[in-house]
Amino acid sequence: MSWNAFLPYVAVMAVVTYLIRMLPLTAFRRPIRSRFVQSFLSYIPFAVLGAMTFPEVLYSTGDLRTAAAGVIVAVLLSWQGKSLLTVAIAACLAVAAAQGILLL
Numbered sequence: 892m893s894w895n896a897f898l899p900y901v902a903v904m905a906v907v908t909y910l911i912r913m914l915p916l917t918a919f920r921r922p923i924r925s926r927f928v929q930s931f932l933s934y935i936p937f938a939v940l941g942a943m944t945f946p947e948v949l950y951s952t953g954d955l956r957t958a959a960a961g962v963i964v965a966v967l968l969s970w971q972g973k974s975l976l977t978v979a980i981a982a983c984l985a986v987a988a989a990q991g992i993l994l995l
Contacts, residue, residue: 952986960989 923929952958964985968978 952990954990954993957986957989957993961986 923932948962949955949958952961961982965978965982968981973981
């Protein structure tokens with residue numbers, strides 16, 4: 892890619908990134924007092940992270956059945972309030988066990 896094409900891409904990306912971070916500061920000059928809006932805004936990062944991560948989890952193992960085993964174990968353990976490390980290790984072990992069973 893030539894510099895003549897590369898530099899405009901970088902400039903547009905910089906402007907868009909800056910606008911995304913600057914607009915909330917200029918749009919909301921006073922603190923937000925609505926509990927609903929505050930709680931809605933506090934969950935946005937988790938929702939975006941989940942929306943970006945979950946589809947990749949289903950295709951990460953190459954087999955939907957083994958990925959589903961890991962997701963099921965992760966959901967059950969997280970529902971019980973287990974720590975993130977415990978959930979991650981158990982989900983990995985469930986995927987490994989499911990792959991081992993399917994190879995038999």
